[in-house]
Amino acid sequence: MASGSAIRGSRVGAGPMGEAERGDAAPRQRITFWCANGHETKPSFASDAAVPETWDCPRCGLPAGPDKDNPPAAPKIEPYKTHLAYVKERRSDADGEAILNEALAKLRDA
Incomplete structure (x- = not known):
């Protein structure tokens, strides 16, 4: 014998919704x-x-x-840069040497 509700498989609000219920x-x-x-x-x-x-x-x-004959170009993807690469963009080798010598002098004095 089957048990359960006579409206088994349905839920409140189920059923086809037309334009009348949703609006235009x-x-x-x-x-x-x-x-x-x-x-x-x-x-x-x-x-x-x-x-x-x-x-x-x-x-x-x-x-x-929207233009089939002239689609937009693919974006240029920049490669991943390390922290050192960004530092080298901002500082020259001479600047780096001066900073290194200053840091070593502080360590030696301490």
Whole structure:
């Protein structure tokens, strides 16, 4: 014998919801974007919303633009720099030598 409720498998609020319950949907527009790999993406926007210049391609992650023949270029990725590389950008070898000699002099005096 089956036990349980006669409306088993349903929950409060379940069922088809139509436009009458949710209200009218905002007018939409579909804009086509293409990335440098030739992938096509068609996100939809509200008709009164500002459309962005670029859109990230969901397949490869590159930026996509509305012009199929002239898609945006891939961003240039800077390699990881160590702390020493940043220091060498700010200081010359002569500056580094002077700072080292000053630090060694303080250690010797202590």
